[in-house]
Amino acid sequence: MILTNIETIPGKKIVEHFGIVSGSTVRAKHVGRDIMAGLKNIVGGELKGYTELLQDSRKQAMERMMKQAEEFGANAIINIRFATSSVTQGASELFVYGTAVRVE
Amino acid sequence: MQDLIVFVVLLSLGYFAGTMAESRHYRSIRKRERELLKLPAVTAEDFLDEGREIEDVRLVHGSVVISIDYFKRILAGLRNIFGGEVKSYLTLIDRGRREAILRMKQEAADADIILNLRIETSAIGQNANRRKTIGSIEVIAYGTAVTLKK
Numbered sequence: 419m420i421l422t423n424i425e426t427i428p429g430k431k432i433v434e435h436f437g438i439v440s441g442s443t444v445r446a447k448h449v450g451r452d453i454m455a456g457l458k459n460i461v462g463g464e465l466k467g468y469t470e471l472l473q474d475s476r477k478q479a480m481e482r483m484m485k486q487a488e489e490f491g492a493n494a495i496i497n498i499r500f501a502t503s504s505v506t507q508g509a510s511e512l513f514v515y516g517t518a519v520r521v522e
Numbered sequence: 523m524q525d526l527i528v529f530v531v532l533l534s535l536g537y538f539a540g541t542m543a544e545s546r547h548y549r550s551i552r553k554r555e556r557e558l559l560k561l562p563a564v565t566a567e568d569f570l571d572e573g574r575e576i577e578d579v580r581l582v583h584g585s586v587v588i589s590i591d592y593f594k595r596i597l598a599g600l601r602n603i604f605g606g607e608v609k610s611y612l613t614l615i616d617r618g619r620r621e622a623i624l625r626m627k628q629e630a631a632d633a634d635i636i637l638n639l640r641i642e643t644s645a646i647g648q649n650a651n652r653r654k655t656i657g658s659i660e661v662i663a664y665g666t667a668v669t670l671k672k
Contacts, residue, residue, distance in 0.1 A: 421581035422666040424567045424638045429576030455589070460532055461539035462591030463547070465658055468646065469587045472660055498581055500662055502644040510646050
C-alpha cells in the first residue's frame, strides 16, 4: 500500500476515491517505564521508553487505518495526518487519518 | 533542612548533567545534519522535477520524546513570575524538532527529496494535564519521501 501525505501520488494517477479512513489507539505506559522517566526528568534528555512506546502505538494506528482502506478496496492512502492528544494523565491517544484511493 | 538538601542536590544534578547532555546532543545533531544535507526536506507539496521518472513514493516519519532537566524547570517556573522569553524551554523544543527531522531523514536515506514536511508537537507524560508545567514533549516529523529513477 502506497502512503503519502500530499494530495497526489507522484508518478501515478488516482482513478477512484473512497473517502476518509482512520485509525486510532489510546495507550498508557507501565510503571517501570514511568519510574525511569521520573528519573530522566531530573537530568533531562530523551525518554527512550516513551519514544518506543509511541512509535509502536502509532504503527498500530496506521495498521488499523490500512486495514480499513483494504476493506474498501483501496491500494493507496493520500493526505495522511497524524494527531496526538493527551486524554488523561499518563495516557495518550494517537490518531492517524487520510483519504483512501485507488491508483492505476 | 533535609528538603533543602534534596532540592539543592536535584538542582545541581540537573544543571551539570543536563548541560552536558544538551551540548553532547547538539554536537550529534549538527554532525548528522551535515551528513544529511544532500537530502532536502521541504514543506512544498509540488514536485518540481517533473521530467524524471519516479521509482518509489512512501510516507516516512521520525519521532522523539524529550524531557527538560530539573534546573531548567525551576528556572522556567521563576520566569513565570516575571514574564518574558523562556529560553530554557526553547532549547528543549529545538532539540526535539531537529532530532525528529533527523530520524525521519535517516528512515528515508535512499530517497531524493522529502515533500510536505509537517512537524507536530504535543505535551505528554504525567505532567501533561497539570497546569503550568510541561513534563516532556513528543515531536513527530513526517513527510512523503520520493525516490527518482537513477
